[in-house]
Amino acid sequence: xxxxxxxxxxxxxxxxxxxxxxxxxxxxxxxxxxxxxxxxxxxxxxxxxxxxxxxxxxxxxxxxxxxxxxxxxxxxxxxxxxxxxxxxxxxxxxxxxxxxxxxxxxxxxxxxxxxxxxxxxxxxxxxxxxxxxxxxxxxxxxxxxxxxxxxxxxxxxxxxxxxxxxxxxxxxxxxxxxxxxxxxxxxxxxxxxxxxxxxxxxxxxxxxxxxxxxxxxxxxxxxxxxxxxxxxxxxxxxxxxxxxxxxxxxxxxxxxxxxxxxxxxxxxxxxxxxxxxxxxxxxxxxxxxxxxxxxxxxxxx
Numbered sequence: 625x626x627x628x629x630x631x632x633x634x635x636x637x638x639x640x641x642x643x644x645x646x647x648x649x650x651x652x653x654x655x656x657x658x659x660x661x662x663x664x665x666x667x668x669x670x671x672x673x674x675x676x677x678x679x680x681x682x683x684x685x686x687x688x689x690x691x692x693x694x695x696x697x698x699x700x701x702x703x704x705x706x707x708x709x710x711x712x713x714x715x716x717x718x719x720x721x722x723x724x725x726x727x728x729x730x731x732x733x734x735x736x737x738x739x740x741x742x743x744x745x746x747x748x749x750x751x752x753x754x755x756x757x758x759x760x761x762x763x764x765x766x767x768x769x770x771x772x773x774x775x776x777x778x779x780x781x782x783x784x785x786x787x788x789x790x791x792x793x794x795x796x797x798x799x800x801x802x803x804x805x806x807x808x809x810x811x812x813x814x815x816x817x818x819x820x821x822x823x824x825x826x827x828x829x830x831x832x833x834x835x836x837x838x839x840x841x842x843x844x845x846x847x848x849x850x851x852x853x854x855x856x857x858x859x860x861x862x863x864x865x866x867x868x869x870x871x872x873x874x875x876x877x878x879x880x881x882x883x884x885x886x887x888x889x890x891x892x893x894x895x896x897x898x899x900x901x902x903x904x905x906x907x908x909x910x911x912x913x914x915x916x917x918x919x920x921x922x923x924x925x
Contacts (some may be wrong), residue, residue, distance in 0.1 A: 625657055625658055625659055626658045626659070626680065626918065627659045627661075627677065627678045627786050628657070628658050628659065628660045628661070628676040628678060628679065628681075628682060628918070629654050629660075629661050629662075629673070629677075629681045629682070629704070630638040630646050630649050630650045630653070630660060630661070630663070630681075630682045630683075630684060631646070631660045631663055631664075631665055631670070631681060631682070631683045631684065631685050631695065632645060632647070632649075632650075632660075632662060632663075632664060632684045632685060633646065633665060633666050633667075633685065633688075633768060634644020634664070634666055634684075634685040634687065634688075634689050634695075634725050635663030635665075635666050635688075635691045636664050636686035636687025636688040636689055636690060636773045637687055637688075637690060637792065638686035638771065638779065639666075639687075639736065641686055641892055641894065642684055642686045642687070642690065643664070643856075644894045644895075645684040645686070645892050645893040645894050645897070646662050646684050647662075648893050648894055648897075648900070648910065649682055649684055649828065649910070649914060650662050650666055652910040652911040652913075653682070653801035653914055654829055654900065655911050655912065656828065656855075656911045656914070656915055657741060657909045658901075659854055660811075660840065661678070663697065663867050664667070665690075667708055670695060670698040670699065671698050671701060671702060671902060673699075673702050673704060673821060675703045675704055676700055678704055679704045679872060680704070680706065680918055680921060680922060681699055681704050681705070681706040681707070681916065681921065682706070682707050682727070682918070683695055683696075683699070683707065683708055683849050683890060684890060684893055685697070685885055685890065686754070686892065687771075688807075689764065690717055691714055691717075691718050691888075691890035692714060692718040692766065693712065693714040693715030693718070694710070694720075696708065696710065696711040696714050697711045702779055703734050703814065703884065704868075705921055705922060706921075707867070707868045707869065707870070707918060707921055708867065708868035708890060709866045709870070709889045710865065712778050713864070713865040713866050713867070714889050714890075714907065715885070716864055716865075717864050717886075717887045717888070717889050718766050718889070719765055719766055719865060720765050720797050720886055721737075721738060721739055721765045721795060721797050722764055723864065723886065723887060724737055724867070725796070726863065726864065727860055727863060727864075727884060730859075730863045732843040732856060732859065732860055732863070732884050733781060733856075733869070733881065733882065733883055734883060734884050734885075735761075735799040735800045735802055735875075735883050735885070736756075736800040737797050737798060737799040737800070738747050738753075738756050738797075738798050739753065739765075739797055739798070740752055740753065740786065740796050741794060741795055741796075741798075742790040742794045742795075743794070743840045746783060746786065746787075746799075747793065748778075749782075749786055750782050750786070751795075752780060752785060752798075752858070753776075753779075753782050753798055754782070755785070755807065756798060756800075758770070758800060758801070759775070759777050759801040759802050760775075760782075760798050760799060760800060760801055761771035761773065761776070761798070761799045761800075762773050762774045762775070762776060762778050762782075762785040762788075762789050762796055762797070763789065763796065763798075764789045764790075764791075764792035764793035764795075764796060764797075765793045765797055766792075766795075768913070770794040771790060771792060772788055772789045772793070773789075774788055774789070775801060777848075779884065785894050787902070793876060793910055802875040802883045803875075803877065803878070804819055804872050804875050804876045805872075805875065805876040805880060806822040806823075806873075806874075806875055806876075807816055807819055807820065807821050807845060807853065807874045807875070807876055807882075807901040808822065808851060808871055808872065808873050808874065808898045808902070809853055809856075809857035809872045809874070810870065810871045810891070810899045810902045810903070811855060811858055811861045811870045811871070811872060812856060812868075812869050812870075812913065812916065812917060813867060813868065813916075813920050814861065814862070814867075815858070815903040816854035816858050817846075817899070817903055817906050817908075818844050818845075818846045818850050818854075818902050818906050819845045819846060819853050819902070820840060820842050820843065820845060820898055820901060821842070821843045821844075821845040821849065821906070822838075822840065822841075823840065823841040823842070823843065828866070829906050832893075837878050840896075842873050842898070842901050842906040843861045844898055844902075846856075846905070849876070849880075850876070850880050850882060852882060852883050853874065856872075856874075856882055856884060857874075859885065860884055860887055860907070864887055866887060866889055868917055869891060869899060869913070869917055870887060870888060870889050870891065871887075871888040871891035871898060871899055872884065872886075872887050872888075872889075873885040873886050873888070890921065893910070900913075
């Protein structure tokens with residue numbers, strides 16, 4: 625029996641999702657006969673954790689303070705092994721702008737994008753986006769769960785989209801919208817799980833579609849999605865030095881060309897989340913998935 629600490633909650637905009645992820649992961653770990661404690665970093669300084677109390681930490685704190693390298697540095701300072709990427713890899717992949725630049729330099733296909741800043745006037749930013757042209761997606765540079773993201777079809781919607789993004793970050797990534805299918809590939813310690821095609825009831829896989837809309841459908845795409853998807857996902861994680869449980873999100877255009885959107889180092893683990901669904905498609909329960917990554921992590925001590 626292992627003594628496991630699950631960290632869930634935090635103070636980011638993704639707090640509610642993180643708490644639900646924590647409940648699901650803790651239940652899975654307990655079903656595997658482990659002693660499991662759940663602590664909310666909002667209520668306790670992670671730096672005060674006792675090193676000898678737990679064998680390993682499973683962080684499922686999403687968003688700022690959870691997957692941006694801050695929590696990871698605290699756990700290293702405390703000296704408790706944890707599941708997941710290094711502080712540097714976490715900080716990198718939480719920043720969509722830095723990640724996109726690195727992956728493009730490595731010849732991974734990503735959407736064309738530009739960056740606008742809140743320090744500029746709104747009229748300047750609107751003019752910059754207008755020069756980019758076409759249907760675009762606006763994203764806060766550092767945020768998750770589709771929070772603060774908009775798909776802008778007409779120029780009249782740019783101001784509202786940028787205003788929303790700037791509520792969460794001073795930088796906004798504006799990307800060319802890629803029409804087509806939405807697909808994700810979980811990667812666990814360098815091995816890809818089955819790809820999932822996501823079929824939201826509305827135009828795209830927004831926060832509501834992710835966590836509340838029961839009409840959202842998921843399909844195991846192992847048979848008819850491009851075989852290159854798995855290799856691209858694994859390569860992206862390798863380029864970004866991502867370890868543990870990760871998820872790589874794509875759009876597939878009409879020619880089935882994969883466009884990599886982002887790499888997530890602390891993906892959701894709720895009943896609606898993609899990683900548990902993909903693992904189930906491979907015949908792997910959430911308990912078994914957690915056991916695999918914990919065994920791999922403790923074997924590296």
